[in-house]
Amino acid sequence: MAFGIRLQPETEVETEDSGEPETDDSDDWKETREDLSELNLKNKKLKTGKRQHSCSECGKRFNQKGHLTTHMLVHTGEKAFSCSVCSKSFTQRGNLTQHMLVHTGEKAFSCSVCSKSFTLRQSLTTHMLVHTGEKAFSCSVCSKSFTQRQHLTTHMLVHTGQKAFSCSVCSKSFTQRQHLTTHMLVHTGEKPFSCSVCSKSFTRRQHLTTHMLVHTGEKPFSCSVCSKSVTLRQSLTRHMLVHTGQKPFSCSVCSKSFTLRGNLTTHMLVHTGEKPFSCSVCSKSFTKESDPHILTRHMLVHTGQKAFSCSVCSKSFTLRQSLTQHIGNLTQHMLVHTGEKPFRLIKSAEATGHLTAAAFDPKLNDNTCRCHLAFCIYSTYC
Structure with missing residues (x-):
């Protein structure tokens, strides 16, 4: 058995003369072999996946005590490693090191297929699945597949209906902590993502990215049946229902069906008689949730504002529809x-x-x- 230890010939070893007779060190060699065998046994236990250290809070098990110690920070909430640039802090030094790449802008891991670069090797590995198309994590309930295990775990909440993250202001609950964080911006009114072209701001970066397509005019999603192009994949999915004629959302009261869930929700107000959108000036109420601007248009009756003017004559109108009719x-x-x-x-x-x-x-x-x-x-x- 090879232990990776090189033994030099005795003639090449330079030692201090102790004045004692030279002895056989076979016992020491035997003891060293036993120590190495014990080390190999420990490594073997690690490789077999036996986890002896359990968390007293959640029951999660770990191979090493150090990993358990690090895990306990999740329960205690302690974040000992703080960023010197911003106020963000972390439970592990490694996470802080990775975070610093955000400030330095270093992206050492580049994709060999496209020119995209990443700060983490794991991010590059995940990105490569875009080119390979591999989705190794499949849902056991439906046929949907995902590139990451975390995405599958999040998806399973759709089937279980579990919403562990609740808003402290209202009673709304969410399946993901990130969704709750985004929702809290509704109460605070904060919109941290601003458009560099116009003054419009958004609560989510994704909404800003989508908004920028308005300025660029880019419509990357095209219909395979007709020549229509749209800015969002979701819009293309809805558009395809025009060609298929599919109306998957049916009313439980009458036989009417709809292509969009939002249209069904609005239709149900006909049966319930609910009018959730009320005017703050008069007592008039509206049911059309799918058209949030109907209340805005109604308010023009009270303000007298006529924002739509004819470019030929000086006549103005409160509604765009009235201006269109006038132009015609x-x-x-x-x-x-x-x-x-x-x-x-x-x-x-x-x-x-x-x-x-x-x-x-x-x-x-x-x-x-x-x-x-x-x-x-x-x-x-x-």
Whole structure:
């Protein structure tokens, strides 16, 4: 058996002359072999996975006492290693060392396929699964697979329904601590992620990333059936229901079905009669949760604000829909000045109440143009 120890010849060993007779050291060699055998036995126990050190709080077991000591910091909450740059602290020195890479910006681990770099080797290993497409962790309940075990663990909460993290302000609960942290921003009003182009801010970095597509105009997700492109994968998934005609969300009261869960939620208010969106000025309430701007539009009735102005005349409107209708009527009227007649003239415009081309034709209506435009030669009787 080889122990990796090199024994030098006696003639090459230089020792101090002790004046004592030279003795046989075979007993020492035997003792050394026994010590090494004991060390190998300990290593063998480690390799077999036997964990002798148990946590008194949660029952988790560890191979080494040092690992148990480090684990206990999870329960005590002690974080002895603090960052000298920011106020963040950690339970382990190794985690602090990794954190410092955030400040230095060092990314030593680069992907051999693309140009992306990472601060941790583990992050690079996880990233490589994007190129290989491997998803080694599968859900035992459904067919969904994941690249990381942690993602599978989080996914299992969907099936168990467990929500261990509760908000101290309201009664809302979450499956992940991160979701609770993000939710708390609703109560504090903090929006730490700001757009560098406009002044809009967001509570989550992901929302900011999605918002930036508005400025870049990028739409990376394209429909395989038609040529439509969208900015979000979720939007593409919803769009595909248009082609498949699938309506997976059905009303339990009536037979109506919907493509989106939000539409079903809004529809249920018809049966319950609930109107959760109330005006703070008057007693009017609204049910349309899927259209959060309906209450905003209603408030314009009280404020009198008319934010939508016509670029041709000085008329303003409270609703964009009203401006669109006005532009349509104006465009139709301008055909009188250009002489273009793409539509069949209808003399009964006044009876129908619609401003059609016939309503402004001077030959049919005796120059009764009411456009109030300064350059209109048919506005004699305006």
